[in-house]
Amino acid sequence: AQDKMPFRQHAVDSQLEKLALEQVVPALLDRGFFYVDHFLGDIAGQTVLGQVKRMHDCGLLDDGQLAGRRNGVCRRNIRGDKITWVNGNERGSEAVNFLLTLIDKLISSCDGLLGKSICARSKAMVACYPGNGAGYVKHVDNPNADGRCVTCIYYLNKNWNAKEHGGILRIFPEGKPYVADVEPLFDRLLLFWSDRRNPHEVQPSYATRYAITVWYFDSEERAEARRKFRDLTASTQERSSS
């Protein structure tokens, strides 16, 4: 109940609501993407970074799997990130969980104003580009209505200098005469529509580049995608058994 929450929590919640209503919703509806700096603040941001570094040091970040992996083709030049998926309840990811709860609050404050009904989200994908010049080729996160509607990326890179380190996320907003170059700066939160409106690429990175991504689902599109998938698997089973 609201009255039991410490005063500070009220302040945080109303700050997130203010950010959602005054900045996130207008930007998503107008431009299709939005980013804010100093999302958690230095202390909390540092704690998240420390936990991600520990995952990396423990070898938890393995090579990013490619859907429809083609043997022999060097994955490095298609997608060079190393990833792991966390739901935030694992020991050592408490700060990641704190981040996710704030992003959840931010998104739920937008709900109903984005023309979508956002009901659920993916687990958090912790990604590291090792700085060997690897990046991620231009792609759309959700090209075929799999239910994902908003991509949220939290960047963790202190003293990032794109001139020297590269690693810019370049968004090519559909139908717009400009591209948006987003530097993966520490404590920066980026949100954008996951569908064909926002093709994007990660340019080659020459320093270790950490990010945490969550995708939010639109309930109707997700339900439709699951129905299609169920029918697809049913029909393939019929074919294979006939």
Ligand SMILES: O=C(O)CCC(=O)Nc1cc2ccccc2cn1
């Ligand atoms: O780190 C960034 O700035 C964005 C990187 C990026 O686009 N990552 C990414 C990662 C993905 C992993 C699985 C499926 C789809 C995916 C789409 N995009």
Ligand SMILES: [Mn+2]
């Ligand atoms: Mn992407």
